[in-house]
Amino acid sequence: MAILAIILFISIFLLILYGxxxxxxxxxxxxxxxxxxxxxxxxxxxxPRIMGVMSNYVLLAVPLFxxxxxxxxxxxxxxxxLETMAILFGKIKGGLAISVLIVGTMLAASTGIVGATVITMGLISLPVMLKRGYQPELATGTIASSGTLGQIIPPSIVLVLLGSVLNVSVGKLFAAALVPGMILVVxxxxxxxxxxxxxxxLAPSIPPEEIEQFKSKDFGKKVVKAFVLPILLIVAVLGSIFAGIASPTEAAAVGALGASILTMIQxxxxxxxxxxVMRETTHLTSMVFLILLGATTFSFVFREMQGDIFLVDLIRNSNLSPxxxxxxxxxxxxxxxxxxxxIEIIFIIVPVVSPIFVELNIDLIWIxxxxxxxxxxxxxxxxxGFSLFYLKGVAPxxxxxxxxxRGIIPFLVIQLLVLLLVVFFPDIALILVQ
Structure with a gap:
């Protein structure tokens, strides 16, 4: 019976790859x-298992985020x-690329959606960077990598879904993700x-006369409007979670209202x-929850066939270290x-391996x-890479x-190094949770 569970897992994986x-x-x-x-x-x-998942209060954060x-x-x-940040860093070589990274970080902390960030930054910043003489590889690598920061920097939908599947606190995952996310940005x-x-x-600074022209027209007001509003939103969402005032779901509701107010101000x-916005939100949320229903059914059948017990015994008998x-x-x-x-990886692979991590006494927040x-x-x-597809779709x-x-390779190497750093030094992720 357990072998059938493994065959089921492989069959599903192959059929998904087939389309x-x-x-x-x-x-x-x-x-x-x-x-x-x-x-x-x-x-x-x-x-009852499906209804238990659908009535999970934490998952209400998904459509709100x-x-x-x-x-x-x-x-x-x-x-x-981006316009304001570029002027602030304009005198530095590579200042525009640094602006893209910082704005990407702020958007990640405001949205948590990779596709939206990459497409937005691609449309706004890529033509400007190319026009100013930036190397195409540096420009595209900067945009694609900054766009994916929404995967790790809270409030991340990835972390909300992982918290649900691993059955751990989403608030603790948010706190644990802050330090690795900031290390990555730096x-x-x-x-x-x-x-x-x-x-x-290949990464020129902005001409001084252009900087002076921008600063001559209500520069202080532009800076305040560009920075204060999104920072207030980030503080309202993440601050309320970390201070224990609101749960991630309640903070998501604050964020949704705050985003609407910011759009009104703009x-x-x-x-x-x-x-x-509501149509697109409904479309994406329906997709996530439909996959969640299928994943719940798969997880139930896989465990009824004792697939999880088979895998735990297999790991134990193979003498693999944790x-x-x-x-x-x-x-x-x-x-x-x-x-x-x-989303598919979270709902297919993670439920299969999470019981083994529990058996091996590995911290699920760290995982x-x-x-x-x-x-x-x-x-x-x-x-x-999906970010590359998103960016290619809007690139000149x-x-x-x-x-x-070619542009993404240096950022990918940095990403892998940070991942290995967190693997071998777990306290990097757990320092704010302990």
Missing amino acids: YPVALTLGGLSVIYALCFLDPAAFSALP IYMGIMLERSGLAESL AYIIYTLIFAHLRPE GKFNLETLQS MIFLLLVMAIVFVAGFFIDF GILLALNLQTSFLTPPF PGVTTGHLY
Whole structure:
């Protein structure tokens, strides 16, 4: 019976790679296996399991954070942020690239949606960087890598879903993700500064006369409007969680309201915008929850077939150390990220391996951060990195796929180094949780 559970897992993975819809494949194939190989009485336990998942209060944060991210994308805040930041760092070689990284970080802390951040930054900053003489590889690498920061920097939808699947506190995951996320941002900036110092002609500064022209027109007001509003939103969302005032779900509601107010202040809020944002939020949320229903059915059938017990016994009998098993799981997730979306990885692979981590007495908060960093890495990895696809879709005609692939490699190396750093020094992630 346990072997059948493993065959079910492999079958689902292969069918998804072949192109079948994830949610229907997960649920449908699991039901077929259950009808063929399980006692029909076992099905009576499935509806309560599904209702338990659907009534999970934490998951209410998902549509609220999605709404917040899409509404901020519509507000035009990213454009004013980037414009102001570019002037502040304009005199430094590579200053525009550093501005993109910092704005990407702020958008990540405001939205948590990778696609929205990459597309927004690609549309706004890539033509400007190329026009100013930036190397296409540096420009595309900076944008793609900064866009994926939404995977690890709270409030991240990835962390919300991981918290639900691993059955750990989302608030603790948010706290644990802060230090690794900031290390990643600092490492990106240091690399950019070194590159600009060594090759200044490929990352030029902004001409002084242009900086003076921008500063001559209500510069203080522009800075306040560009920085204070998004920072207030970040503090309202993350501050309320870390201070213990609000749960992640309640903070998500604050964020959704705050994003709507910011869009009003920017003068971009109207009925058409609201309808568009709500339509897109409903579409993305429905996709996530449909996959979640299929994943719940798969997880139920897999455990009824004793697949989890088989894997635990297999690891125990193979005498794999906890660290070797962890590295094996990280490698599997990394490779899977080339081919399937992070939501599918979270709902297919993580439920299978999480009981083994529990059996090995490994901290699940730490595991959640490692998985988030790993999934972020898979977003950047050629040839199938989703961030690269997003950016290529909005890039000017002169930017080739080769530019994207070559540009992302240094940032990918930094990402892997930070991941290994957190693997071998867990306190980096757990320092704010202890």
